[in-house]
Amino acid sequence: MTLSVPTSGARSAAPVPTDPLVIETAGLTKRFRGGQIAVNRIDLAVPKGAVYGFLGPNGSGKTTTIRMLLGLVFATEGTISMLGRKIPAEAGRALPWVGSLVEGPAFHPYLSGRVNLARLDAADLTASRRNSSVRVDRALERVGLSAAAGKRYRNYSLGMRQRLGIAAALLQPRKLLILDEPTNGLDPQGTREVRHLVGELSRDGITVFVSSHLLSEVEQVCTHVGVMRTGSLVWQGSMADLGSQQKVRVVVETADSAAAKGVLADLGLADIAEESGVASAVLGSRPPEQVVAALVAGGVRVRGFAVAKPNLEDIFVQLTGEGFDVSG
């Protein structure tokens, strides 16, 4: 069974002018009845093969955007193209290739996990009746629910429910996975599992679009990020772009902060800051050990020395002028 996600080998036939975008929106806007704007003219660009972290605090319009991508909510303005198909007009062509988890799992409580999946499988008009049970069992196995497949959904723990939701998203071979807060309600172990699964799927060539209000969760797996704030997409790009914006600083702890400031200035470092006991500057391309040597040679009594890389959180505070809800 192939997943039909050609990356490099299969390009010979038709030359491709540009790397295609798996999700592309233009001026996408949703104004709900009552005039409240949930999503305000966003232009998403999700390249093929990316793990795209869709970030933003709760209520910033992430879920509404995802619902529009899936054809559940109709856009007020703007266009959506997903896997080369217009949404919602051609949703029937695109969605069989899209697995999704939207605002948490939802299943019939009095049916078992297996029967619930079989129902979704039956709903898929492109899925053959013949292999239904094979598909269901394989999806259950992939998320480690085989043992609990016969239990009623209502008796599942939160983590098991989430995993069943992911199993539903993996019933068919997919080209794109849209996961809305996939680790909500999971314990640290479950969160790691989901992260692992996302990495695995991405290696299989599947594009993953994952929303989260937790930065730390996304930081480790994403190749691209988009940041939402009150309905607008305030930043979007690859992690590499983001890295180039990172300003690594050296921080010197010393009683001679004034002298340290002088040494840092002599080295030609930029953006020097000094307060009593601490001096810091942007490192630039200079190796940190040179800075230490210069400090010592300059007679600065160094108590502590650190190379501080800003984390995603700091960058976003910088980018958006607003902090994130990190508590979760």
Add this chain to the structure above:
Amino acid sequence: MSAAEPEAVAGPSERLPVRRPALGGRLLGNEIRLLMRRRRNQLILVALAAIPVIIGVAVKATTNSGSSADGLIGSITNNGIFVSFTALVVVIPIFLPMAVSVVVGETIAGEAGAGTLRYLLAVPVGRTRLLVIKFLAVAFWCLLIATTVAVAGLVIGFALFPAGDVTLLSGTQTTLLGGLGRLLLVVGYAGLMMLALATAGLFISTLTEVPLAAMAASLGVAIAMQVLVAVPQLHALRPWLISNYFLDFGDVLRDPLLFGGLTHGALAAVAYIAIFFSLAWARFTSKDITS
């Protein structure tokens, strides 16, 4: 193994391979199975089956003590098949509409309330197709409840009373087979009437995410129509109320068999179905699914 394979090898600019879609018969089967395994629905069927049993036993008990009745109930002692006819007349005004409301309220609103609607639509099923499948499942239910009452009536009727040639209300006789044919006609008519009511309920079910509200509203509509039909001053309204036609199958029990009343009622039902299905479709296909 999947249908994806044949066209899947083109470059990244390829059109998505088209998986050949089916009509949705599998989902309809699944839907009906879901309907039938629901404990509540099973209980409804048992309760409905109990009604002809109660009628049969009551008639048997009272005729033994010497009293006799006229009309439909009176015919029961001559032929067991009349237990079915009588039971249908009893259940059609209220009990069947109740059974219909409970199930039809769940259709769209139940899926919306449980959150399963968004996943069904994202599969994707297609909104129109999902609505058609829900409609067909409800149609199955309507026919099933009418059939349940008729069959239970036959079983208890033939157990307690004679079978054989059927003496119709007009006094003429027909064979037992002819009688069963007429019963089938009544069951079909009752099912169609219930489907007309159910389609209104289907529309209501697209308006809310609370299945209980949809059930209550559907039943409320059914009862309100009964009340309106019963008020003589509102005579002018009657032709517009579907419940006005519920019991218009009296001709089936007379000779010769006239289809005038049946056809008139059936046309009214078809009009109801067409109007409310259109409304449900217009609503459901344009609605933001935020549940």
